[in-house]
Amino acid sequence: MTVITEKNTYLNFINGEWVKSQSGDMIKSKNPADVNDIVGYVQNSTADDVDRAVAAAHEAKTGWRKLTGAERGQLLYKTADIMEQRLEDIAACATREMGKTLPEAKGETARGIAILRYYAGEGMRKTGDVIPSTDKDALMFTTRVPLGVVGVISPWNFPVAIPIWKMAPALVYGNTVVIKPATETAVTCAKIIACFEEAGLPAGVINLVTGQGSVVGQGIAEHDGVNAITFTGSNQVGKIIGQAALARGAKYQLEMGGKNPVIIADDADLEAAAEAVVTGAFRSTGQKCTATSRVIVQSGIYDRFKEKLVQRTKEITIGDSLNENVWMGPIASKNQLDNCLSYIEKGKQEGASLLIGGEKLEDGKYQNGYYVQPAIFDNVTSDMAIAQEEIFGPVIALLKVDTMEEALDLANDVKFGLSASIFTQNIGRMLSFIDEIEAGLVRVNAESAGVELQAPFGGMKQSSSHSREQGEAAKDFFTAIKTVFVKQ
Numbered sequence: 001m002t003v004i005t006e007k008n009t010y011l012n013f014i015n016g017e018w019v020k021s022q023s024g025d026m027i028k029s030k031n032p033a034d035v036n037d038i039v040g041y042v043q044n045s046t047a048d049d050v051d052r053a054v055a056a057a058h059e060a061k062t063g064w065r066k067l068t069g070a071e072r073g074q075l076l077y078k079t080a081d082i083m084e085q086r087l088e089d090i091a092a093c094a095t096r097e098m099g100k101t102l103p104e105a106k107g108e109t110a111r112g113i114a115i116l117r118y119y120a121g122e123g124m125r126k127t128g129d130v131i132p133s134t135d136k137d138a139l140m141f142t143t144r145v146p147l148g149v150v151g152v153i154s155p156w157n158f159p160v161a162i163p164i165w166k167m168a169p170a171l172v173y174g175n176t177v178v179i180k181p182a183t184e185t186a187v188t189c190a191k192i193i194a195c196f197e198e199a200g201l202p203a204g205v206i207n208l209v210t211g212q213g214s215v216v217g218q219g220i221a222e223h224d225g226v227n228a229i230t231f232t233g234s235n236q237v238g239k240i241i242g243q244a245a246l247a248r249g250a251k252y253q254l255e256m257g258g259k260n261p262v263i264i265a266d267d268a269d270l271e272a273a274a275e276a277v278v279t280g281a282f283r284s285t286g287q288k289c290t291a292t293s294r295v296i297v298q299s300g301i302y303d304r305f306k307e308k309l310v311q312r313t314k315e316i317t318i319g320d321s322l323n324e325n326v327w328m329g330p331i332a333s334k335n336q337l338d339n340c341l342s343y344i345e346k347g348k349q350e351g352a353s354l355l356i357g358g359e360k361l362e363d364g365k366y367q368n369g370y371y372v373q374p375a376i377f378d379n380v381t382s383d384m385a386i387a388q389e390e391i392f393g394p395v396i397a398l399l400k401v402d403t404m405e406e407a408l409d410l411a412n413d414v415k416f417g418l419s420a421s422i423f424t425q426n427i428g429r430m431l432s433f434i435d436e437i438e439a440g441l442v443r444v445n446a447e448s449a450g451v452e453l454q455a456p457f458g459g460m461k462q463s464s465s466h467s468r469e470q471g472e473a474a475k476d477f478f479t480a481i482k483t484v485f486v487k488q
C-alpha cells in the first residue's frame with residue numbers, strides 16, 4: 001500500500017496504482033478543531049486525471065461484471081475485515097478532518113463496515129422475478145445488469161458512511177467506480193480506498209480522484225464515459241450535476257438538503273422529546289441533512305418544553321472532538337462557520353429572539369478552530385430565513401402552534417422533505433402525521449436524524465431526485481432491468 005508518500009501526501013488511485021495528479025499541485029486538509037494541525041495533502045487533480053480514471057474504469061468493467069455476484073461479494077467482505085482492523089485510524093482521521101466527535105466517527109466507521117457486509121451478502125441474493133406470460137409456451141422473467149461506470153461525488157459530513165453506501169452497492173451489482181470525495185475529507189477517503197485495494201479488487205474497478213468540485217466533480221458529471229452519477233451535497237451543486245447528467249442521458253441520483261421539523265404535541269413525553277431534539281439538532285454540530293432544525297411545539301406545553309431544551313443545551317461541552325469529554329466539536333470549515341453565523345445574524349435581524357448560544361468561540365482553546373455555541377431561537381415565524389433555509393449548523397428555530405393541524409401545515413411549509421418527527425402518545429395523531437407529512441423519513445417518538453443501512457433513505461420535494469439509496473433500494477439505482485421473453 002503506497003496510499004501515503006513523503007510529507008503526509010495522499011495520491012490518486014487510478015487503474016490499481018497510487019499516482020500523482022498531472023497538475024503537480026496539492027490541497028491541504030486541515031483540522032477544523034485546530035487549523036495548525038495538517039491532516040494531509042491531497043492531489044489537486046485535473047480533467048486529464050478524470051479522463052484517465054474513467055478510461056481505467058471502462059477497461060475494467062467487462063472483467064468485473066463477468067465475475068459472479070458471490071465473487072464480488074467476497075471482495076467486499078474482505079474489504080470490511082481490513083477496515084475493521086483500521087477502524088481506530090480511519091475514525092480518528094475522519095474526526096481530525098471534519099470535526100465530529102471520536103465516538104461519532106467510530107460509530108460511523110463501524111456503520112461503513114456493516115454496510116460493506118450488507119452489500120457483500122447482496123451478491124448472493126436474487127436479481128429478478130419470474131412473471132407469468134400470457135403465452136403458455138413462453139417463459140418471462142426479469143434480470144438486472146450493471147450500468148457500467150458509476151461516478152460517486154460525496155460530501156464531507158459523513159466521510160466514511162456515504163462513500164461506502166454509494167460504492168458498495170455500485171460494486172456488488174457489477175459496476176466500476178470513479179469517486180471524487182469532498183476535499184475537506186479526502187484523506188479519510190484515501191484510507192478507505194486503500195482497504196479496497198488490499199482486499200484485491202482488480203485494477204480499474206475502483207478509482208479515486210481528489211480535487212476541486214468545479215473541476216473534478218463537474219468533470220465526472222459531464223464525462224461521456226460515466227454512465228451514472230450518485231451525489232450527496234448541496235441543492236445548488238445537485239442541480240448542476242442533475243442537469244449535466246440529463247443533458248447527456250446518464251442516470252443520476254441526488255441526495256440534498258433538509259429543513260427537518262420535529263412536532264412536540266401537548267401529550268408528549270417532554271423529557272424524551274427535549275433529549276431527542278438536542279441530539280437531533282446538535283450532534284455532528286448540526287451538520288447532517290437529517291438534523292432537526294425546526295421544532296414546532298403546542299402552546300400548552302411550549303414554556304415547559306423550552307425550559308427543558310435550554311437547560312439540556314447548557315450542559316453541552318464544546319471543544320476538540322478528539323477529547324473524550326467533548327460532546328460537540330467544531331464546524332467543519334471556515335465557509336460553513338461563516339454561513340452558520342450569517343444565519344444567526346439574519347435570525348436576529350428578522351425579529352426572532354435568541355434564547356441561548358449563537359456566539360462564535362474564539363478565545364483560549366478555541367482560538368485556532370471553527371467553533372460556535374449551539375443556538376436556540378424563540379418567536380420564529382415560518383416565513384423567516386432561519387425557518388426556511390438549510391443552515392447546516394447547530395441552530396434550532398422554535399415555532400409555537402395551538403393545534404395539530406397548524407403544526408402539520410407548518411411542518412410541510414418548506415421546499416424540503418427529507419426527515420420529520422413527532423412526539424406524541426396519541427395513535428390518531430401518529431397516524432395523521434405518518435399520512436400527511438411530506439418527508440421521505442418519518443419518525444415517531446425518535447429524533448429526526450438516524451438512518452438504518454438496510455432501509456431506503458431519501459427525501460421528497462427538493463431534498464432528492466426522488467430516488468432512494470441504501471437497503472434494497474440501491475439495486476434500483478445501480479442496475480438496469482431487462483425483461484426477458486423466451487419462447488420454445
Ligand SMILES: NC(=O)C1=CN([C@@H]2O[C@H](COP(=O)(O)OP(=O)(O)OC[C@H]3O[C@@H](n4cnc5c(N)ncnc54)[C@H](OP(=O)(O)O)[C@@H]3O)[C@@H](O)[C@H]2O)C=CC1
Pocket residue numbers: 153154155156157180181182183184211212213214215216217218219221232233234235237238240241255256257258288289336339390391392
Ligand atoms: N445533504 C447533505 O448531506 C449535505 C448538504 N450540504 C449542504 O451544502 C452546503 C454547502 O456544503 P458544500 O460542501 O459546499 O457542498 P457541495 O454540494 O458544494 O459539495 C458536495 C460535493 O460536491 C462537490 N462539488 C462542488 N462543486 C461541484 C460541481 N460544480 N460539480 C460537481 N461536484 C461539485 C464537492 O467537492 P469539493 O469538496 O471539492 O467542493 C463535494 O464533493 C452545506 O451548508 C449544506 O447546506 C453539504 C454537505 C452534505
Ligand SMILES: O=C(O)CCC(=O)C(=O)O
Pocket residue numbers: 157158232287288289290449450451
Ligand atoms: O442521519 C444520517 O445518519 C445520515 C444523514 C445523511 O445522509 C447526511 O447528512 O448526508
